[in-house]
Amino acid sequence: MSNPVYGKQAKRSSNVDKKPALLLVLIVAIIAYLVWTPFQVALFNGQNLEFEKPLFWAIALGSVLLFLWIANYYKSFKLDEQRDWLPLAVLLLPITYLLSYFGAASHYLAMNMVLIECLYAIMFIISIYLLQDQRANKIIQTTIMTVAYIIVWFGFLNWFGHGKFAGTLVVWFSNAVLHGKYTDAVMTDSNGLRLTSVFQYANTYAAFLMAFLFAAVFCLIRSKKWYGQAFHAFMLVPIIVSILLTLSRGGLVMLPVVFVLLLLFLKPAKQILWVVYCAIAGIASLAISKEVTDLGLQLNQKFEAGGAVKGWAFLLITSAVVAIIGWVVQAFLAPKMEQGLAKASAKKHANLWIPVGSVIAVGVVAFLLIGTSVRNVLPQNISTRLENINFNQHSVLERITFYKDGMKVVKDYPLLGAGGGAWAALYEKYQNNPYTSRQAHNFFVQYLLEVGIVGFVIFMAFVLFIFYKYIRGYIQSDAERKDSYFLYLILTLSILIHSILDFNMSYVFIGMLVFIGLGGMAAAMDSKPLKRVAWKTDSAGWIYSLAVGICGIIVLITSVRFVHASNAGLEAKKIAQTSTSYEEIKTALDKDLKIRHNHPDSVLLMSSLYQSVYKQTQNDDFYNAANSLLTDALKKEPYNKSMINRLITNYQLKNENDKAYEILVANAPKFNWDIEWYEQMITQGFELGYTALGQGDTAAKEKYFKSGIAAFEKVQAGLKHLATLPKEQMAGRPFSNSPIMILDTGKMYYMMNQLDKATETLKMGVTQDFSDPTNRETTRWYIAALMKQGSNDQAVYDQLVKADPSEKESIEKLVQINF
Incomplete structure (x- = not known):
């Protein structure tokens, strides 16, 4: 039995026949x-200059396809039945990403995702109309x-x-x-x-x-x-x-x-x-x-x-x-x-x-x-x-961890989400252990944390409605009609099901296939006629085409501008590899940063250029320019580790180590499992505290020492947590105590007269390799801390003195010092 809806569908196809040339071009x-x-269109994974240009070209060309669709179908748009509202509903998807952009963890990634969602909406709109024509289908x-x-x-x-x-x-x-x-x-x-x-x-x-x-x-x-x-x-x-x-x-x-x-x-x-x-x-x-x-x-x-x-x-x-x-x-x-x-x-x-x-x-x-x-x-x-x-295999356990960590993001950004690309920007803050994964390995979890509950509900309602109506239409239609559109169900269902376990939809080409598939399913759905609405819908085609056309122009202009910006950024990068000309590199970078003020790659290259010139000339204008550029960019990219490190380096160039340390400490919660970050906090905390001690600034000494010790204690807590992971699960990046961390923390405890903790900490770093200067120094402070408490580790003391007899006098002097 054929679906009565298809009669109306066939009638609409006649509108297409009036413009065969435009249809052919489309x-x-x-x-x-x-x-x-x-x-061309690579993985959307926090693209850099090398990968973003084809993405923007794809979006620009998608906008051109939209204009061809408008030219051919503007008279076909009605609001008479359920299917007619889907081209309106699909616009809610980029709108939810646009709303999430304003509170995004990364405005750069979020804007890219807004444009990508616009492309998906374009492919759906074109498909739902084009695929109703059997020849085009x-x-x-x-x-x-x-x-x-x-x-x-x-x-x-x-x-x-x-x-x-x-x-x-x-x-x-x-x-x-x-x-x-x-x-x-x-x-x-x-x-x-x-x-x-x-x-x-x-x-x-x-x-x-x-x-x-x-x-x-x-x-x-x-x-x-x-x-x-x-x-x-x-x-x-x-x-x-x-x-x-x-x-x-x-x-x-x-x-x-x-x-x-x-x-x-x-x-x-x-x-x-x-x-x-x-x-x-x-x-x-x-x-x-x-x-x-x-x-x-x-x-x-x-x-x-x-x-x-x-x-x-x-x-x-x-x-x-x-x-x-x-x-x-x-x-x-x-x-x-x-x-x-x-x-x-x-x-x-x-x-x-x-x-x-x-x-x-x-x-x-x-x-x-x-x-x-x-x-x-x-x-x-x-x-x-x-x-x-098996379920205890490391990749399964890691994915479960990703999903749990993703829910932590949702908890902090519940309604509108953290913006496109949020996982790539935020995962180091929320991760359970030091893994490296700029994708959540689950499309639905990633979508939820990017656009929040509001955007996720809209997306799921949109997709499930199409599936439901397609299945109803499939049951009622004849064999030929079933076969005409079944391919789209195969593609959409297969990819979305697999995307429960991986990030397939982060590939723009895969995302396009899914939305073309949804468009094809919508073209064959059981689309019931609606009761005549109160307002007149005869002009709906003109109004919708005008609105979508204006949006398409904005998307086209934006994507073309971003193509030009990417070209400028790539040109600057190429020049920087072969030339040291400040003016040449800066001219190219200015073109990119004029369009995209906070583009990470160009901000980093420009700040590096300013810093290089400052080191040569000691002209504060270049130092201030780098500082201003990085500070402004970090307002939009607050989780960009490379830019934060570059700002720290900028302060250090001018010997403003106290400001550098403040940035280091303030941003530590964003990178909870970065052992190098903790090591910097500990070593720099010790150096600043020791300098303050030499200047008689007890309050500053206490401040820096406490901060450094707190970082070390967080590392120890992290190590205890990692010990609780299932044995099959890989912990991820290296996360362990380094000799310099142990030494500096032990010194800080010692200088704060917390001798028991100094002894306990320094003992962790003592090894049998007394040819190593760091080990000898760690052992020296360890023995001194014991002696201050009226104790000793005679075996270790004898080994140290045997390796270097001068250590005996060094330990005695250290014991006599009162901090």
């Missing part, structure tokens, strides 16, 4: 855009699948050692090519080499592959032409092998979850076909995984043409065999299967049996691959990753 522009973006789906397949083959070019060739293919429009190769298309971490293709991060590539594995199976079954069936079947093995090569545990865990959820939308015959195709391709992929993995590992160390040919042969021949099997099954067995299961499909809950069986089958396979020696048929690196899948 479609061609979107195709070019979708091909360009994955190689088919073209866009074909483009999306083509781009995905290109990305898969691009990954294999790099895996089989053809990195230089792959680089030449994209160097003319990608800034990620360095020394002739696409950066980190094959990345290296503690697990070894991992395939990432254009994403430079294996887990997100796994999420992408998971989505397009199911998309390929869907396209294979849907295709009416033999070559379409064979081609999509051919791609199954490369996609599954790529998933294995990412070594992504999250991808392997979420893949069966999404698979079962998608099966629930299908009739039994198609469910069986999905299972059959995935099983055939999966078995074939496992059969060649060891050879493809080993060859790739070798070829990335040293390229050999013979090895590359062998690798391609394994992959292509196996893919061809699966393609032939897929075509045979689809051409001869699938029609008979659908006929034979027609009666069974009509029964109530018929579509539940195979998903339930799939859950059991997945459980059995998971047990065999994770809990038994069956996994040894896989390559060693993949087998090891599977063996480590």
Whole structure:
């Protein structure tokens, strides 16, 4: 039974036909855009000058696409049914980010995120209208699948050692090519080499592959032409092998979850076909995984043409065999299967049996691959990753920690959030242990802390409403209509489900796919007509187009200005690498800072320039200029550690060490697990206190010594906390007592006549290496503290004096001093 809503939808499509030229231009522009973006738009991870320029270009081009949409669709916008309000509702998403901008932890990151959300809104608005036209819908789906397949083959070019060739293919429009190769298309971490293709991060590539594995199976079954069936079947093995090569545990865990959820939308015959195709391709992929993995590992160390040919042969021949099997099954067995299961499909809950069986089958396979020696048929690196899948594994424990720490941010910024990029700016303040992660590894947690409860509720209501209405429309529509838009559900559901475990949505290209997917789902949703509202809606198209067009102009102008600013910043950075000319560097930086007053990279470079000139000339104008620049920038970027350190350095250049120390202490709570920060507080606290002691300023001595000791005690509390972490969880960055911290803290206790604490602290730093000057000094103060209390550590004393006889006199003098 067809949905009555679709009659109105078809009528609206006739508005498109009146402007075929504009429609064609819009479609061609979107195709070019979708091909360009994955190689250009990198991870939004607190971008610096090298990565932000393509982001701003993408946003500017997105605005141009919006203007093309307005030219073609301004008359089509109505307020007659539920779907018509979604282009209005999507504007609330960038608005919530704009509201969070005013109280953002980083105004620079927050503004970038406002622009990115504008881009997502643009892609949704275009998609919800464009994809109602069936011709445009088919073209866009074909483009999306083509781009995905290109990305898969691009990954294999790099895996089989053809990195230089792959680089030449994209160097003319990608800034990620360095020394002739696409950066980190094959990345290296503690697990070894991992395939990432254009994403430079294996887990997100796994999420992408998971989505397009199911998309390929869907396209294979849907295709009416033999070559379409064979081609999509051919791609199954490369996609599954790529998933294995990412070594992504999250991808392997979420893949069966999404698979079962998608099966629930299908009739039994198609469910069986999905299972059959995935099983055939999966078995074939496992059969060649060891050879493809080993060859790739070798070829990335040293390229050999013979090895590359062998690798391609394994992959292509196996893919061809699966393609032939897929075509045979689809051409001869699938029609008979659908006929034979027609009666069974009509029964109530018929579509539940195979998903339930799939859950059991997945459980059995998971047990065999994770809990038994069956996994040894896989390559060693993949087998090891599977063996480590458990809830006590360090990456699981770390993610749980991220989520808990994210909730701490939400507690402090509950309503409107801490702004775009808040996690990257704030995580060091809220972290439970000294990990390094500029992403929360959960899109929903990250979204919540960025825009607060208000923005999160709006976003979830928007997404869930589209899912709900799409599913209702899917149930009521005929088979052809279901197939027309099911691809968008596959992509959106797959990526969002996987984003529970990772930061896929921090990739702008991935975010665009999701919002195009939401637009496609909205185009097919069960959209009920609304009762005629009190106000007249005939002019709604003009009003909406005008409002959105004005916003688009603002976004376009802003993004183009930011492109120019980025160019200036990059030019300054390039000049600074080859020239010492103050005027040349400053002229370029002024162009950037005139547009973006608080851009971190340019602020740091400009302040460094001022400081360099000040050191040469001792002209206070340059010192004051650096101080003013950094102070103003920190009002907008209060958590930028590099700028805070640069301000501290600026005070130290003028020997204003007391002011430098005040900045150090005031900002310590922002970096609770930075051991270097604590070390500076302790050593500088001692030096300033000792200077004050020499000047007879007892109050200042007490102030600085207490501050330094407080820092040391916080380190000890931190060490006790780290000891409580599960043994499987990695603590993160090094966090431990350094010899100089122990020595200076011991001295401060000693000079404050807290001899018992001095003894306890200094003993921590005593070692057997008396050739080390720091150890000898620590031991000297340790023995002196004991002697002051009428005690001694004779064995240590004898070793010290034996190593350096002069230490005996030094200890005696130290004991006689009264502080």
